[in-house]
Amino acid sequence: MPEITQSMHQLAEPLWQESFNHPFIKELAAGNLPTDTFRYYLKQDRYYLQNFGDLHKQIADHISSPKIKEFLYAGAEGLHDDEADVRKTFFQELAITPAEIEATPIAPNAYSYVSHMYHELHEGSPARAAAALLPCYWLYNEIGKKLIKNGSPVKIYQQFIDTYDSDGFTDATNEMIKIVDELGAAANSDEQKGMKTAFVRSSWFELHFWGMAYEHQQWA
Ligand SMILES: Cc1ncc(CN)c(N)n1
Numbered sequence: 001m002p003e004i005t006q007s008m009h010q011l012a013e014p015l016w017q018e019s020f021n022h023p024f025i026k027e028l029a030a031g032n033l034p035t036d037t038f039r040y041y042l043k044q045d046r047y048y049l050q051n052f053g054d055l056h057k058q059i060a061d062h063i064s065s066p067k068i069k070e071f072l073y074a075g076a077e078g079l080h081d082d083e084a085d086v087r088k089t090f091f092q093e094l095a096i097t098p099a100e101i102e103a104t105p106i107a108p109n110a111y112s113y114v115s116h117m118y119h120e121l122h123e124g125s126p127a128r129a130a131a132a133l134l135p136c137y138w139l140y141n142e143i144g145k146k147l148i149k150n151g152s153p154v155k156i157y158q159q160f161i162d163t164y165d166s167d168g169f170t171d172a173t174n175e176m177i178k179i180v181d182e183l184g185a186a187a188n189s190d191e192q193k194g195m196k197t198a199f200v201r202s203s204w205f206e207l208h209f210w211g212m213a214y215e216h217q218q219w220a
Contacts, residue, residue, distance in 0.1 A: 004184030005177050008131065008196050009138075012203035016139055019203075020146060024210035028160065031153035038156070039094050041213035042087065043101060044110040048209075049087070051114045052136060053078060055121065055129060062126040068179050080172035086163045093156060108219060109212035113205035120198045127183035131195035134180050135202040137173040140164040 009016075019025065024041070027033035053076045060072035071080075078084040090096075121129035144164025152158045163169060180199075184192055211217070 003181040004131075004187075004192060004195060005134070005181050008134070008180075008199040011196055012135065012200050015200070015203040015207050016142065019139060019207045019210060020143065022207065022210040022214070024214045025143060025147070028154075028157045029147050029150060029152050031157060033154075033157065035094065037213055037216070039096060040216050041209075042090055042094065043096060043104045044107050044209075044213065046087070046101065047106050048110050048114060049083070051117070052133065055117050055133060058121055059126045059129045059133070062121075065182070068182070071175055071179060075172070080175075081163065081166060081168040083163055083169070086159055089159070090156060105219065107212050107217045109205060109208045109217060113202070113209065116198075116201055116205060120194075124194055124198065125187075125191060127180075127187050127191055128194045128198045130176075130180050130183055132198040132202045134176055134199055135206050137169075137176045139203065139206050141170055141173040144169065 024033060024037070028038070056072045057076035060069045060076065063069055063072065074080060117129060117132045120132040141164055144161055144166070147161040148165040152161060180195070184195055187195060
């Protein structure tokens with residue numbers, strides 16, 4: 001039997017290809033992504049990452065394996081990689097102030113993505129919620145590995161690429177894949193189906209996160 005993450009990856013492949021080819025990613029690599037678009041992305045992603053951390057903690061609270069708990073609690077503290085520190089630098093470099101953050105409404109796709117993850121935990125199960133978190137690691141790691149080959153001429157975009165190609169982020173991704181495989185092996189077939197659906201839906205939201213930023217999506 002193949003590991004559950006292999007079939008998840010296969011199911012989400014068309015969505016991931018669209019992410020790889022999204023103009024946001026292409027322009028970030030080429031260095032001509034408008035700074036305003038990257039600023040928009042960072043402000044929405046701040047909301048996403050805050051909830052992403054919180055979800056790690058909430059999922060860990062529901063899981064009995066000490067090893068998985070340990071990984072998830074560390075993830076909640078942002079201890080697996082330096083994404084949080086890099087983001088702080090970006091906010092400083094781009095002069096994104098607390099007042100600006102306060103004044104920025106959460107955009108539809110960021111809101112829906114986060115709601116989806118909480119739904120998977122509270123209406124589904126810890127295993128489904130863990131599956132919903134996985135594309136956040138895995139897709140970004142694959143993007144980092146693809147983009148590192150040519151890099152970006154813009155310093156801040158290069159730092160973005162470096163973060164997701166880093167050893168720390170790669171190790172965390174591989175660990176999260178193992179966790180989802182472990183949870184998948186313990187799940188019955190209905191729950192496995194739910195885990196796959198959660199993964200594909202998160203992949204859909206990941207794709208539309210680029211679109212949201214690229215189009216500066218608003219509610220009205
Ligand atoms: C929406 C999203 N997905 C994933 C990542 C990578 N942690 C992120 N920063 N933002």
